[in-house]
Amino acid sequence: MKLTDLVSRYDERLRTADYAFDVSANGLQVGPDEKDVSTVAFGVDAAVSTIEAAADEGADVFVVHHGLSWGGIERVTGATYERIRLLLENDIALYASHLPLDGHEELGNAAGIADLLALEDRERFGAEAAEYIGLRGSAPDPLSVTDLREALVGLDNGGQGVQILDHGPDEIEHIGIITGSGTDWLPEAEAVGVDALITGEGKQPAYHESKEAGIHVVLAGHYATETFGVRALQSLTEQWGLETAFIGEPTGL
Numbered sequence: 431m432k433l434t435d436l437v438s439r440y441d442e443r444l445r446t447a448d449y450a451f452d453v454s455a456n457g458l459q460v461g462p463d464e465k466d467v468s469t470v471a472f473g474v475d476a477a478v479s480t481i482e483a484a485a486d487e488g489a490d491v492f493v494v495h496h497g498l499s500w501g502g503i504e505r506v507t508g509a510t511y512e513r514i515r516l517l518l519e520n521d522i523a524l525y526a527s528h529l530p531l532d533g534h535e536e537l538g539n540a541a542g543i544a545d546l547l548a549l550e551d552r553e554r555f556g557a558e559a560a561e562y563i564g565l566r567g568s569a570p571d572p573l574s575v576t577d578l579r580e581a582l583v584g585l586d587n588g589g590q591g592v593q594i595l596d597h598g599p600d601e602i603e604h605i606g607i608i609t610g611s612g613t614d615w616l617p618e619a620e621a622v623g624v625d626a627l628i629t630g631e632g633k634q635p636a637y638h639e640s641k642e643a644g645i646h647v648v649l650a651g652h653y654a655t656e657t658f659g660v661r662a663l664q665s666l667t668e669q670w671g672l673e674t675a676f677i678g679e680p681t682g683l
Contacts, residue, residue, distance in 0.1 A: 453501045540607040578648060610655060
């Protein structure tokens, strides 16, 4: 498959153009105009170690959630230089999908967690500009805090476990999901009647905000909650007949 064809498929499926407000340069960040692709590697972060691992897998393209450009690259020095050097020397194109891959209703990170919990009656959640970066839904049966923790304990969070700010009801039915760093959406969670907000990492104000709103906040790890999207893209890419590899490097954060 041609690189241009692969990028077009990703962009169309993820509605990349609709997330132009994202500070991440979603889409192809590093790559030539023409390139044949047979092997695609997938990972959460574009870092020196993960690019090296993608090269070891013989990848023609590395697809990540966190790419290299966040509002532009002013200087190609230090770690940025090393990352770009490794991509160019190993002839690896880099494709990044940040917010489009957070809230996609089928392939997104939030959708992956919603699938894990078998949530029903799903709706888009986590308003950002004219789009959404999460999902919410209802558990088929009410969950306790312990039930929810056990359902998420298998996430690849580097052994750090799942932390819960236990400020919500005894029975959890309505669950909101914004992966990565999502506690800024606690006001929206309160407004729509969410019992528990699942995200990756928290901020200091979230403790009191969740307590005052009567909402559980589940901190399951930034990395751990954002493996679902790239893994979903990996499965889709395999359906298109390409070889794939997953590059895992849990951060414990």
